[in-house]
Amino acid sequence: MFPSIPHATVPDLINHVCDQFAQRPCLAMYGSSTQTYAQLHANVRRMAGQLDALGVQSQSRVLIMLENSPQVIHTWLAVNFINAIDVGINTGYRGQTLEHAVTVSEAKLLVTFSHHLDVIAGSAQKLGQLQTILVLDADADARGSSPAVALLVDAGIKVVVSDELPVDAACPKVPVGPADIASVIFTSGTTGSAKGVQMPHAQVSLLAQRSAQKTGLTQDDIFYSFYPMYHMAGKFMSVLATFSVGGTVVMDTSFRPECWLSRIRETGATATAAHGPMLEMVFAQPPASGDRDHALRVVRTAPFPKRIATQFEARFGVRGLEVWGMTEIGIASWSDISKPLVVGSCGRIDTEFFEFSVVDPATDVPVPTGTMGEFVIRPRYPWTIMQGYLGMPDKTVEAWRNLWFHTGDCGWTNEDGQVFFGDRRSERIRRRAENISASDIEAVALEHPSIAEAMALGVDSGFESDDDILLCIVPGDGHAVEYETVLSYLAQHLPHYMVPRYLVFRESLPRTATGKLQRGAMRAKLPDLSLWDRKANNVSVRALRA
Template structure:
């Protein structure tokens, strides 16, 4: 099948008049989405973008995301989706690291000026030569000076395009993820990685193009979960994707009723929000009649939320597990079976999982045996872009080591125990302490810092920084450092709490003992 864009093209051929995307009052058919993606491909080719080139995209959950995403793929290029919360310096890093040659960015809102951060990052990058600013006001005349506006440029392009044939092993998407070694790394995902993972919908959820689902898209599309399970998985089976740019429980419930949503995917905090928003004004009976599938990932789902959702909606939430490096789905609870609460399920078809020790040896089976999850199969990335050493550390003989510790029961169901990395999961977003610590150390008042995650009711974890202060900066307060961090980091990353401390607990070899901080 080759190019990942064939998921869209096949549905556009078979169901041209079927609604592919709903956004507010806008309803786009498969033929329209495919035509718009063709226009994007033509624009890129006209600007000299060649197969294998990297093209970055910063966009909220809007129809633009999908049309540009598939347009990049059609041109034979690689999509580099960026988190819309990134600040200018972070955008520049990602553009440079991925060698992106072109960049599409949505203007954003006054509260979240995505376009401003994107333009700042683009201007600080030499390798990226094309920048297209997406403005909702398409009637706005094109500017005489940069940045160029997307809509008038793409409108000039023909809606037909011969999709570039790609090899199954060519890179379709680079998803940025971090490790404990600092800066984010780009996971290179092949066309077959992403395509095969999206096509799991039939076996995992009973997806069927003759009886298509209506998906509520509240998971960010720049993230692998929303991209594969909602967008690519929905388009693969001729479904309708209802887009909501930002999760709001009341708005989500309203759309679920209005559009008769049958498939919902979210992180645990979203389920927590939906349940909290249910009141007399919500027709829960109708919601429950429409809803066929509910899936969760990103963090462990509390037992109480499982029970409440089952009681109110009559639907069992299916928990899954995966990482950017695994396209992302690696394991899932089985549709139609009683859930094992707390379990991330069984490996998906075509994928193997096992528990290993630090030295890659297999952990001996046993009810209390704990090991690091290793994964092998069609979903494993090609490697980390331009980082052969990091790739070699992560992948051995086709097995990818996840960094997550788990147990396995006698029936083969896996249960996450802990994370062997220091990663913090805040509201479903991965936050890596080392990256924050390196930037915080740039502040003149900071002598030493340790960033940890602390339990939080709605976000799962909150970010806390313990700081040993330089003695000659007594005028700097904890609140000052919080405010400074807010300027440096994406909104989900900066420490909400800073605590000054005389010294950090350490081992005899000088390593900070984070487990003694709370």
């Protein structure tokens, strides 16, 4: 379908590599045994047969709420093998964020582990069309003996344990095309609820294979990946990219800066990926004589922090590969690892697949080279960028204007065609590679009976392109509110990465004449405010949830 991309659907790609590299190592969890491509293929086909037996239909959506594990890989690929749509759910979702994702997906089936049942059951009456939960571990609580299962059953949701399904169910032969939707990934918008990005097979396949090409991956590479499978950096740019060339993926459950280098060394990893703030945390670890004692050759990143980029490469003896993109379009700009580092640049536009312009946000007129403007983009081939936001046609229309997709990212290009990222146009909070909607935090805060008004802001975390979260609160009349009480409530109802670090109580919040929150005006007051700091008071999210 494309000049340099041979496989245009996920099943076609997986069938090809599992045949070509059948006995080669494919996938392992850190510290665990490895499965081959032949074993991966067998597991995926068996799971596909079980999903078919459950009645999953072509192009229906299947929610996947699983941590990094072999099971999350098998489930995702099995869903695609029967031409259904995998919808990755952030395992930290709870309350409103979970309810929104489940409802807007219109999914009837959710696949998860038993330890998530309590959180899911807490929203049992607000889960849209959900009919069945498939539990992949045989925990006794999932077999009807727990309060969570009782709540779900009362809501009309059936709980099925995977070992109750036939082990010999045949994988059906279902046609899958490049235009069919493969995945929905929720990207937390800078305004409003998280948006479900509908990604066709052609987009997913292009992203994976292009990632392998631009990163220089081969069958001899070992890719160390800790990104979750509800994030495109983990699912498509790390796992599927490595699979596309017959390489080996070593998955970890999370990112830990103090363990990063030792695990790179232990796994024999030759390639990995990490967002800029993560690399700053790694760089902040005490230098050691063994910092270059490893097989790693490339770290793909966005951004490569300007403050440390040159020093990071020198200290660890690796190349940093900076890119620019987003879930909606994939990766449009790549650095060239065969050429010297250009600090601050995310490379050049991949003109084989994209048209690109930098425009005045007010007029959509292109700006001169070197001038800051908004990045707009469009594909050269069909089905290679998203096909709209799920259940949000207004947001889809808003993003497309004058035949260009408006990314909301701003920056500039130089005379050599290098692309330099500036920032988001809209008010945004970015925390550890997650875009966070301020309104999602505010909506949960306003459900607390003692809170009358709330405004969430991103404040400098000390890492490049990364924020800590500040929540400004106006207590209700006659209500006495304590910091830890508010935080405890938020920790029970928000994903961990959305729980604020800072709190401040105010008598009022600045608003426009029409009542809209004035975030800029509030931000201008911050230097004069005394903020309560959760970290300085040794209050962890884990402790708040205990």
